Amino acid sequence: GAGVSQSPRYKVAKRGQDVALRCDPISGHVSLFWYQQALGQGPEFLTYFQNEAQLDKSGLPSDRFFAERPEGSVSTLKIQRTQQEDSAVYLCASSPNTEAFFGQGTRLTVV
């Protein structure tokens, strides 16, 4: 497709379960970002990739969060042993230069 694609759109996980969220960026975009957006709040930065290199992971809230982009295109955000406070929308964005293009996000609900 022409835009950033994320899957699944919705995910319900039991507390303690591991989840994997996928992002397909726009082809050719070097930069890829993950953001976490709580209900009624602005997105908060999690991590940044330039091609396959993870240049900044300072926003990851704990060591239960892990992101990868092994071939410089598709990226996966993994959350281990999910907790209720992990419930949020996880947004992926890719960028060729100035403008960032966002996917629709994955809404994660931990019950």
Add this chain to the structure above:
Amino acid sequence: GQNIDQPTEMTATEGAIVQINCTYQTSGFNGLFWYQQHAGEAPTFLSYNVLDGLEEKGRFSSFLSRSKGYSYLLLKELQMKDSASYLCAVSLGNYGQNFVFGPGTRLSVLP
């Protein structure tokens, strides 16, 4: 730390003009962005300012004063479809578009 403030909610009438203010204090600055986000959808790019002054784009204009740490988004000839959240974001300039987002302003356009 990084701090971006904008009003939480605003209401305006169809056909009117509304101005959404944003103030920021950040460790870096590589541009100020405005994004529109409808409920459950991806943020979409509206405007970008890196130099002081006004940028006009159809019904939308954005203003920046770097010395004051201040920006506004001006929406003219409001339409019902403009009801959405408007996110102010500062690019920190470390690399690509590492954004710090404000909390968003929920705009309701009434008939």
